Amino acid sequence: MLLNPLNRRHRLRHDIPVVPGAFPLVGHLPAIVCDLPRLLRRAESTLGSHFWLDFGPAGHLMTCVDPDAFALLRHKDVSSALIEEIAPELLGGTLVAQDGGAHRQARDAIKAAFVPKGLTQAGIGDLFAPVIWARVQAWRDRGDVTILRETGDLMLKLIFSLMGIPAQDLPGWHRKYRQLLQLIVAPLVDLPGLPLRRGRAARDWIDAQLRQFVRDARAHAARTGLINDMVSAFDRSDDALSDDVLVANIRLLLLGGHETTASTMAWMVIELARQPVLWDALVEEAQRVGAVPTRHADLAQCPVAEALFRETLRLHPAVTLLPRRALQELQLGQRRIPAGTHLCIPLLHFSTSALLHEAPDQFRLARWLQRTEPIRPVDMLQFGTGPHVCIGYHLVWLEMVQFCIALALTMHKAGVRPRLLSDVEKGRRYYPTGHPSMKVRIGFS
């Protein structure tokens, strides 16, 4: 594991152990980025359920692997403002980093478009289906693809069409977003060619484009698309929100709707390629339904595709950690946590915890197909919970099922199936988002 062998000293902060092995400046980030599951397991087995991790420029976060920590996301004395301090350039002024009334005001301007009714009324399923068909047919014709690059471009195209933005230079946007994400882990050294400088330039480029989209939306108010709805909702609200806030939240939606979903979709294809029984079950379902569903009400006809989406995300959560700050002293498991403590809630750990799942490391569609009770917050913890629970959950569900069915119908008709052409363990990442290596290739033969 990428830990500093010279740092073995046992240290305590507020009576809670600090994980040894931090490097100067970057702390435990190399191990967090490349080997988070092992780092968390090792820390739990040697130090117990509460320990400090050093996030380099973002400082120390008290990490708790006791499943009780998940409830902190609903706790009234826990704040999201720490997110803005960790990534001011990327997430400053966005709703994900706000609490209380300010958060509600911004969320209310957006959320209606993302619930099943809003998605159906706006015809999002009909908008997405042809884009997804075209992409999987291109994969069939090409015979093999670099999967994360492809799903990244596809997701960007979908989110752009949802927002009502003309889709130009998608690979360029994809590149800018990857550079932007680096702002979360970039050391605070602002020199040409280094991640901080590149990330800031990417953010300025993205914001300039978004400002233009907002101006266009105001000039052509009759157009449809989420940006138009957001601009009208923001302009209508009593406490008018500034364009900076609007642009920051559009940037958040594009980012939230792109990186995470691209990673989940890529993992889904990887799992289908390495487990032929999954592919066979999906093909059988796709042939039975015969067409890509376009409305939420139709998703119930695709339980295998839904189970694939849920189980892929359980084993490969795209958002692995959530930062928070304790506003008051809190009880967490067996410990009192002082007010002001910076907290890390390790979604990834709970997602594969034996306390919450039977045989947690096994990919089992049956855990979803055979369940009789409704989905609980803990079953979709990869989307968070509480006031900040992911706005995009229903959208992701729709697009993942559409994608699975389109892929299975297209490839089966051509007499081919996905095959893994690379080592997937090499180069996978866990932070700032979890994703497979950019180099993983999938063949269709």
Ligand code: HEM
């Ligand atoms: C597999 C895909 C996705 C995953 C795993 C995911 C995960 C999450 C998580 C864990 C949070 C909670 C953050 C927190 O509590 O601090 C969140 C929030 C959010 N997500 Fe997603 N997300 C996904 C897709 C999307 C999509 C498609 C969109 C929109 C197009 C989106 C938009 C948002 C927004 C706006 C928030 C902030 C909500 C708030 O603060 O009230 N996400 N997401």
